[in-house]
Amino acid sequence: MSTDVDKLWDLQQVVSQLSDREEQLNIKPDSFAAVDREFQNANEEMQELEQSLEQISKERRSVDGELQDQQELLKKYQGQLMQVKNQQQYAAAWKEIDSTRKHVKELEDSVLKSMAEADAVQKQLDERRGGFDDLKARYDAAHAEWQSSLGELRSEIEQLRKKQEQIESGLPSNLLREFRRVARQRHGVAIVETTGDTCTGCRTRIRPALAQQLKRGEFVTCEGCSRILYLERSAS
Numbered sequence: 001m002s003t004d005v006d007k008l009w010d011l012q013q014v015v016s017q018l019s020d021r022e023e024q025l026n027i028k029p030d031s032f033a034a035v036d037r038e039f040q041n042a043n044e045e046m047q048e049l050e051q052s053l054e055q056i057s058k059e060r061r062s063v064d065g066e067l068q069d070q071q072e073l074l075k076k077y078q079g080q081l082m083q084v085k086n087q088q089q090y091a092a093a094w095k096e097i098d099s100t101r102k103h104v105k106e107l108e109d110s111v112l113k114s115m116a117e118a119d120a121v122q123k124q125l126d127e128r129r130g131g132f133d134d135l136k137a138r139y140d141a142a143h144a145e146w147q148s149s150l151g152e153l154r155s156e157i158e159q160l161r162k163k164q165e166q167i168e169s170g171l172p173s174n175l176l177r178e179f180r181r182v183a184r185q186r187h188g189v190a191i192v193e194t195t196g197d198t199c200t201g202c203r204t205r206i207r208p209a210l211a212q213q214l215k216r217g218e219f220v221t222c223e224g225c226s227r228i229l230y231l232e233r234s235a236s
């Protein structure tokens with residue numbers, strides 16, 4: 001007949017194995033990790049290129065708007081030129097036209113520059129997209145291969161979970177709560193073996209009175225680390 005402490009000990013073995021297997025489930029094998037890195041990099045790169053295209057087109061729209069305004073202004077000044085009444089007005093109108101034309105020219109240059117920039121970025125993006133289907137296929141294949149290799153591990157995890165439930169259902173709920181509380185605080189390890197009246201979790205010595213209780217199979221926790229203590233088998 002196993003005591004509650006024995007059951008807690010068994011539960012700890014199952015819980016520790018479970019957390020180890022679950023960790024293994026997330027470790028990417030080298031065969032997948034390489035293509036995964038390549039895939040993530042390509043995605044990031046394409047995202048950056050798309051953002052930069054968007055930024056160029058945003059700037060372009062604002063320059064286009066300003067260019068339109070300046071062109072209209074230029075038309076207005078050219079109209080005014082027809083209505084000048086003297087040399088002084090003529091000179092003034094010309095001055096306005098001249099400076100507006102310069103401004104229009106600058107804006108047109110800026111439009112050309114941004115078109116060239118957009119073309120260059122678009123070209124890079126097209127190149128990236130061109131190779132992407134192939135990369136995606138390699139990524140998917142490596143991922144599927146990795147996942148299918150985990151079948152054994154998954155069924156092992158399933159069995160461990162069943163075992164965990166089974167042990168837990170045979171334990172009083174207050175003990176189970178205590179087990180879980182200590183496990184949360186102590187990196188998943190709620191119960192530890194003793195060795196020669198010492199806690200193997202924190203090396204605290206167990207007082208003789210507690211050691212006696214432990215020998216009687218009672219529920220004892222370590223005064224150093226609060227873990228539940230399990231009497232080493234050779235001593236029992």
Ligand SMILES: [Zn+2]
Binds near residue numbers: 199200201227
């Ligand atoms: Zn301890």
